[in-house]
Amino acid sequence: MAKYDKADLERRMKGAVESLRSDLSGLRTGRANTALLDPITVTVYGANTPLNQVATVSAPEPRMLTVQVWDKSNIGPVEKAIRSAGLGLNPINDGNTLRLPIPDLTEERRKELAKLASQYSEKAKIAIRNVRRDGMDALKTDENKKEISEDERKRLETELQKLTDEQIKAADEVSAQKEKEILGK
Template sequence: MSGAFDKKDLKRRMDGAVDALKHEFSGLRTGRASASLLDPVTVTVYGSSMPINQVGSITVPEPRMLAVQVWDQNNVGAVEKAIRNAGIGLNPMIDGQTIRVPVPELNEERRKELTKVAGKYAEQARIAVRNVRRDGMEGLKKLEKDGEIGEDDAKRRADEVQKMTDSTIKEIDSLLEAKEKEIMQV
């Protein structure tokens, strides 16, 4: 059988979309401070863009406060600007070589906004999974057309791909539901 259809690879790619979604969700904040809130922040330093955890250490000194200890004094401004412009609703303050990031209480409006963002992330994951499904189906059609597998085999494998797709989308939906609950919890 040629490389046009590899079920393990399709599964790996679908799982990758779910893992990426979990990572995106970890950056969506709920009411309390967590170092992972700053995961989506990338800082432009030394002429390249890098994750914030590569330019400083992130701690949670209090339940509603993050602190970023920037390793190189010259990067403090860039880190502060990156947090401010990350679109995660945080307002950093510079305190020497440390950047203090108060985590505001979530109001109803902000919670709704965050559930919309979570919904967008989930939709991107669903699209990624459907793209993997399409690749798998195209691979099967090609194998069948080239005479490498029969019609029944192609149909059976297409059903497997569809089942894999359905279960992955179901997982994405339940992750979204859990995240929305967590965000709306006061």
Template sequence: MAEPDIKDLERRMNGAVETLRQDFAGLRTGRANTAMLDPVMVDVYGAAMPINQVATISTPEARLLSVQVWDRSNVSAVEKAIRNSGLGLNPMTEGSTLRIPVPELNEERRREMSKVASKYAEQSKVAIRNVRRDGMDGVKKSEKNGDLAQDDAKKWSERIQKLTDDHIAQVDEILSHKEKEIMQV
């Protein structure tokens, strides 16, 4: 490896930012959104599965989620997973359908959601830093093997660091926007 694959590093960092956007789509701001249940994992058939693989999620009203469980034997597992998800939702069972009213967010719950958003952002930053570490390790290895001159290695390291800083700034900006959205009454 003479030169690091900047395109690959950038693609991986963009993936971390995109994952953050998806996680934030699931954080509610007082309105029902089917993406709210995306992080919920259900223990069925001896494995943890995403809720969208065992049920259909819809929003019949602005403040109500409806979860239609495909296999009636999984209804209690889905209900338990939603209750234990930390989203503050309390499903009501009607046959194989779960009705989930989305409560109004109070100040305490908004602060809690803001902390969850910060946690997601930090996970994204860690993923970006891990990509940076992989890139830097590649540069050091190439330099050690004599495939890359010391000056070139320094330039590549600076480029990788700049790419990392840009993506971290992007994460901070997305977090700031989401926090404003959550705290808005």
């Protein structure tokens, strides 16, 4: 087990919050935004590949996204990945390009998206807690190796818990802001 490294733990926790921000940017509120498709991965050439590595996504108009697939043989898998991503989008395949009309959000769809946002938030909070657990384990190991005293371990555990609480609060704030945006409040 690695030694306790507060800077590394903090970096990992902040990374979880940034990942949440990135995931939430993919949940849009009824207008076209290329970030909507960022979380999508496509199975091509026997591997799961991010959509933006097999196609160009653009928003030519406020309620339309276009996906220009670089290798025409991948249009089918890309279309399938977009349909199954749970975003409520139905690609129109014109042979060369996929057009994605962005539907108006129904109240039901807004609630689904808000629920998805809270699932993303919960995943981020689990990641933050896992980082805390790693830190706690490192502190116990350091104490067992007599590298730090019991008092020092307890002080650092309190510090780590405070950092964890701050990052979970940040994740909650990011999520609440997005849910508010989705529900149009």
